[in-house]
């Protein structure tokens with residue numbers, strides 16, 4: 001039992017005067033290509049992998065699941081699991097592989113994840129989570145962090161949340177990323193669980209007030225820099241999920257706005273040129289074209305010609321097409337601007 005006792009092992013996240021701005025873990029999206037693209041926009045954002053299960057790493061194609069580009073640092077590996085021994089083994093592997101942080105997923109409500117007894121359902125088992133975190137900390141030197149919700153099902157009181165935080169923080173884990181809505185474990189799809197339960201940013205702000213020594217980061221429904229700036233008055237960090245898919249260029253302002261970087265924002269075309277160099281090498285090594293073009297789909301969001309850009313880029317079907325599709329999409333976007341000007 002980890003209640004009422006304090007274990008402090010392993011590395012802790014430093015509480016610093018700089019906020020954490022991060023790319024959320026997103027299955028089927030935050031693969032290494034999307035992370036590389038985001039890194040071209042911000043040197044300071046912390047990037048999370050998609051959730052990887054302990055089983056996938058211990059018994060599957062480990063090299064594939066853990067592959068990343070050296071430029072991706074700082075990079076956190078998100079794990080799904082609830083077996084302390086397996087989590088400890090994988091933490092050692094992740095540590096040796098050079099990740100900067102390991103994060104345990106206590107927020108995913110999918111049926112598949114619940115069947116494996118991990119994700120959001122573990123909010124009901126804080127002692128087990130503490131045991132897992134403790135085992136992980138013992139086997140790595142990098143910070144072990146937790147991403148969770150504000151509650152599950154009818155367990156949605158602030159007292160339920162603080163009992164969870166108290167129990168897990170007793171291990172020495174000092175960083176919690178909180179998706180500011182609860183999850184319904186039955187009856188809602190994962191997608192609905194990201195929109196239907198209402199957001200309660202105040203619960204996360206209250207956590208920071210009550211646990212000033214912990215690093216509390218907020219997540220959920222954050223779309224604009226004005227919102228990020230407001231949240232940072234209350235918490236230590238902001239994690240961005242769907243906006244990174246729909247409008248990744250938002251990340252291009254992060255270094256200047258939050259890290260006092262005193263240089264011009266990188267333009268979309270500079271990003272594209274660098275990304276194409278990367279994609280050429282990846283394509284030669286066998287990466288599928290559509291995996292490489294997918295992270296680019298939202299790049300022109302809000303700009304004239306954005307629809308044309310997406311339309312052309314969505315047609316990236318090999319073998320008839322290669323990376324020239326990116327130039328074609330750019331030409332289509334530009335011609336849409338010209339047409340607008342002519343009108």
Ligand SMILES: Cc1cc2nc3c(=O)[nH]c(=O)nc-3n(C[C@H](O)[C@H](O)[C@H](O)COP(=O)(O)O)c2cc1C
Nearest residue numbers: 024025026027050051105179220221222240241242
């Ligand atoms: C397609 C998709 C996949 C996701 N996969 C994961 C995941 O692997 N691990 C996780 O902790 N959260 C996952 N999430 C949840 C996000 O990390 C985030 O908590 C959620 O989308 C709310 O943040 P947002 O409103 O900024 O998108 C996923 C979300 C989406 C949209």
